[in-house]
Amino acid sequence: MNLLLLEDADFIAADRVILRDRRLVHMQDVHRAAVGDNLRVGRIGGLMGNAHLLRLEAAEAELQVSFDLPPPAKLPLTLLLALPRPKMLRRVLQTVAAMGVPKVVLVNSYRVEKSFWQTPFLEPEAIREQLILGLEQARDTVLPEFIIEKRFKPFVEDRLPAMTEGTLGLIGHPGNYPACPRGLDEPVTLAIGPEGGWIPYEVELLTKAGLQPVQLGARILRVETAVTALLARLF
Amino acid sequence: MNLLLLEDADFIAADRVILRDRRLVHMQDVHRAAVGDNLRVGRIGGLMGNAHLLRLEAAEAELQVSFDLPPPAKLPLTLLLALPRPKMLRRVLQTVAAMGVPKVVLVNSYRVEKSFWQTPFLEPEAIREQLILGLEQARDTVLPEFIIEKRFKPFVEDRLPAMTEGTLGLIGHPGNYPACPRGLDEPVTLAIGPEGGWIPYEVELLTKAGLQPVQLGARILRVETAVTALLARLF
Known part of the structure; x- marks a missing residue:
């Protein structure tokens, strides 16, 4: 603290x-x-x-x-994150709060185990507790906005395009894609998949909503490490 | 895995x-x-x-x-890391192996609690176990070289200058320092302090050994997050 x-x-x-x-x-x-x-x-x-x-x-x-x-500036970022497993979720919440993400959307994905949605760590008070720990770590006072979207398709088709408008839309995704850009000043919407990654159909829907896949190299990182690495590289 | x-x-x-x-x-x-x-x-x-x-x-x-x-290339990096608390140590070991650090030196620092050196997680077999988990995560086969230096001053004065020679020597350190560089190709020696940071005397000795402080902004990150963020930004 x-x-x-x-x-x-x-x-x-x-x-x-x-x-x-x-x-x-x-x-x-x-x-x-x-x-x-x-x-x-x-x-x-x-x-x-x-x-x-x-x-x-x-x-x-x-x-x-x-x-x-005043508290430190937030990153110009909306982070779209496939729901991680409960233990990882808690650390990721601390990490995104500590790194200055102002808006997080937790979404479902084909590779998210259904049981993950039952975790008590998704209760508003439990989420707030982890975000506070992240703010206390980093010295910030402003809680990120937090949105939970349990249905991937309607969210990505109906609401994501408006969120993405005016931002650079990126999907952190291993494969033969352009390298993740560095040191941006512009606003970004970044989607990070579950362990095992987004399935092709999800990448297709995200692409239609205005996001493009970028990669960080051949190494497969845990979700928490990937979040930190992508944010540190982008901004 | x-x-x-x-x-x-x-x-x-x-x-x-x-x-x-x-x-x-x-x-x-x-x-x-x-x-x-x-x-x-x-x-x-x-x-x-x-x-x-x-x-x-x-x-x-x-x-x-x-x-x-062949396994993926390693980063051109020697990472000098103040011994983290035992629970953090295990995760950091996985992270450095996953991110492709080829050489890690665990050092003492004024702000490292003496009890941390007693942890069974520092046994060679325990270190190897965590490194293997990181390699399995990232898909790599080559174990990092691992050196433990329990005495800061003789290590930094007598052995670090030779390690640093021919590399860009950096200290991840919050404060009024140049921003951490981005996207380097050259070899780097990077020192990351304990929770609470290096003390001024340690920064001074590291500087004499050829390392210069750089910062990542006002936010104070946990050691594991700082390691990932610095590596993702440097390379």
């Missing part, structure tokens, strides 16, 4: 917060904070700044806070 | 192998392989090719194998 993220409910005054949950435990056990210490804080959806630790007890801490710094 | 990696001990003839361990279980449970199926195989340190499943029983499988394809 490189940034202590504050929720509206933590505030007891405009410049005063009380913490009682895992953030208190983290302050005590990892930061080994003491009264008088200063900590980096951010307000979810708002500015970052400084907290002065006024009071630290076993069950709660009180901090005086001030905010003056 | 996108490639079934074969050890010398698996061979009962030049074109015949017997499998009995986790690879057999994987073939049965994940690939749901049947007699007559063809599978991608590689020989550790050698070529990749095809296996034809001749016999599949509960306790062993027999395959006829042929090899014709």
Whole structure:
């Protein structure tokens, strides 16, 4: 946790917060904070700044806070991601939040196991928890927008073309395709498939919606590694 | 597992192998392989090719194998990595093997907790196991060279300058430094610090050994994410 993220409910005054949950435990056990210490804080959806630790007890801490710094810029990106397996999903959520993806669409794909859609990690509170961990890691305050599309075809045919408009549409896909471009400034819509990749029919529908396959080389990467590698190369 | 990696001990003839361990279980449970199926195989340190499943029983499988394809090229890189926490270490080992790093030096750093050096994941067999998982994921056969340097100063002062010679030496380090370069062809020596980063004294010693700090932006990434992001951007 490189940034202590504050929720509206933590505030007891405009410049005063009380913490009682895992953030208190983290302050005590990892930061080994003491009264008088200063900590980096951010307000979810708002500015970052400084907290002065006024009071630290076993069950709660009180901090005086001030905010003056905008969070870092997001990437100009909409990320379309085939639902990963539950364990991978949690790490991917942290990674996309940490890397500054502002909008994520989780979609179904032929190679996504049906059972993956039953995971409790897809509950809104569970998704939010992992995104917050990513923001705390990277020092950002703004939660990515998160959309779940359980039906691939209607999403890609009916809603994706409008999302893709005005952006460079790319599909991360192994094969005999152009190399993934580097160091872009323009907005991008990027689709990343499941383990085993999109099936040809899905690539065809994505292409009709305005996305073109690009590749990263012969090596097959885990989803989490592929997400990071593609984003680091694109921007 | 996108490639079934074969050890010398698996061979009962030049074109015949017997499998009995986790690879057999994987073939049965994940690939749901049947007699007559063809599978991608590689020989550790050698070529990749095809296996034809001749016999599949509960306790062993027999395959006829042929090899014709070289493994993918490695990156022109020596990666100097501060020892991550044990759980992260395992994933990082898989990641560096999957991404094609040919040489890794695990070093100590001021911010590496001493207890991390006690982990059983640093045993040669445990390291090899994680590297193999990365090779199987990416479809590569060549294990990275792996060096452990528990003393930072003598390593950086006495041995690192010779390693760095003839390469572009870089330190992934947040701060007011030049942006990490992109799309290089030349050989690189890259140093990535622990959580919390290298301390100034370490940066100074690394700089004397021929490495220069470069940064990836304001966001603080987990070690595993930083490794992937830096490699994807550099090459």
